[in-house]
Amino acid sequence: MNIEELAIILQQGEGYNIEFKQAMPSKLKELAEEICAFANAAGGILVVGVDDNNSIKGVTINNVIRSRLQEAINLIQPRLEVIITEHEMKGKMIICLACKSGNQKPYTVSGNIFVRNGPNCEKITSVEQMREFFQQSDKIYFDEALCKKFSYSEDFDRTFFKEFLKLAKISSTLPEKVLLENLKLCANNDNFKNGTVLFFAKDVQKFFEQAIIRCVLFKGTDKRYILDDKVISGNLFSQYHEALKYIISKLNLSYEIESQKGGPRKEILEIPEVVFHEALINSLAHRDYYEKGANINVEIYDNRVEITNPGGLVHSISKNEFGKRSLSRNSLVFGLFERMDLVEKIGSGISRMRNAMHEANLPAPVFNLEGIFAVTFFRPIA
Structure with missing residues (x-):
């Protein structure tokens, strides 16, 4: 790193790949943990003296300090x-410690x-x-694991x-x-991946009972009165279509004549259909199976x-990156939806939902990113 690159880093400030320390930590372990975190992620730079x-x-630099830095790295x-x-x-000294994303993940300090x-x-x-760490390290993606x-x-x-x-x-x-091998749907000796089973099994729930969508229609604004309750099973493509059909059937339609001379009428759903398309595809492709x-x-x-x-939210994506950066828990499943043109530009689904609600003069969708992922679309006020 040269002085010009360091100046840019100082101007940008801390972030996912940059960490500042005002002084040398008293405990070597603290320094080691910061570098370890970078190695387990996308790499980064630890700047000491800022x-x-x-x-x-600024920090004092001498052979004792240099020795302590090496001791920290050795942890x-x-x-x-x-x-x-x-x-x-x-006129002040700064120390930079830089590492790339490691190729022998996981990296640990004292076993952590x-x-x-x-x-x-x-x-x-x-x-x-x-689980999510190993998934992002290409170790245990659910849809890439074999279904024996x-x-x-x-x-x-x-x-x-x-x-x-x-x-x-x-x-x-x-x-x-x-074709199956070219699409990476199977391994040698007729071993098929979980993602293949989710898409192409005659009976998906025979293997994965949890792979269903439950659709419930309530009376009112809470869960006290259930008007309709339907469980949708089958392969993921079928689930997407059946769930979308269910939602549309329970919402209000209005009609607009496309010309003053009595042209064909246009059906207008109270909430734009595209937001449910995006939300369902995201749920099926990104859920934790x-x-x-x-x-x-x-x-x-x-x-x-x-x-x-x-x-x-996938662990390696921060809340600030949500809607700007896409990372799927199930890249094989996501890729199959993409091949069928059910997914547009990667990472643009959240923006399309927001834009569609805005164009319909409806409140922006509300996202819950903690624990269970949820999106709420508000209906027009009657």
């Missing part, structure tokens, strides 16, 4: 390459895994955090697979097995529609 307000305070396991540079700015959560260093303490109970000869839905090929505009001239006791819920009240799915 406070949280981007003001240069990280497995061994990690960290580049240490010293710079003088405004540390990650970046937005601009902060955070120790992984929950099973959910642990699935039988290609007995359970594979060839009829829907042919329909998928048409929708995805994929030539069916190649042998079926070759490891959560066996939970399913996607669609709840329709007199004043709103709520769609919830298991699993909060």
Whole structure:
């Protein structure tokens, strides 16, 4: 790193890849934890001698300090390459410790895994955090794991697979097995992935009981009176269409004549259909399928529609990045929806929902990012 690059960093301030320390921490472990978190994320730079307000305070640099820095780095396991540079700015000395995203994740300090959560260093303490960390490290994506109970000869839905090929505009001239391998839907020896089962099993719920959508129509604005309750099963493509159909059937329609001379009438749903398309695809593609006791819920009240799915915001995306950056828990499932043109530009779904509600003169959708992910669309005031 040169002095010009450091000046830019100081101007930008702290963030996901940048951390400032006013002085050398008294405990080496604290320094090691910060660097460990960068290695487990996308890499980053720890700057010592700058406070949280981007003001240069400076630090003393001598052989004792250099030795302590190396001792801190040695606390990280497995061994990690960290580049240490010293710079003088405004007559004061600054130390920079930079590392890339490690290729031997997870990196630990005293047996603990540390990650970046937005601009902060955070120790992984929950099973959910642990699972998501390994998912983002390409270790245990649910849809990429193999479903050993699935039988290609007995359970594979060839009829829907042919329909998928048409929708995805994929030539069916190649042998079926070759197509499956090219689409990365199976591994060797007829081992099929969970994502393949979710899309192409004749009976998805035979393997994953939790992979359903429950749609409930309530009277009023709370859960006291249920007017209708429907469980939607089948493959994910079928679930998407059936859930969308259910929502539309329970909302109000108005009609608009497209010309003053009695042209064809245009149906207008009270809440734009596109927001439900986006919300359902997001729920099916991003939900946590490891959560066996939970399913996607669609709840329709007199004043709103709520769609919830298991699993909060993907751990490596901060709240500030929500709607700006996309990262799927189930990249195989997401890719299959994308091939069928049900997903547009990656990361643009949240913006489309917000824009559609704004154009319909309705309140902006409300998102809950903690624990169970939820989006609420408010109906027009009667």
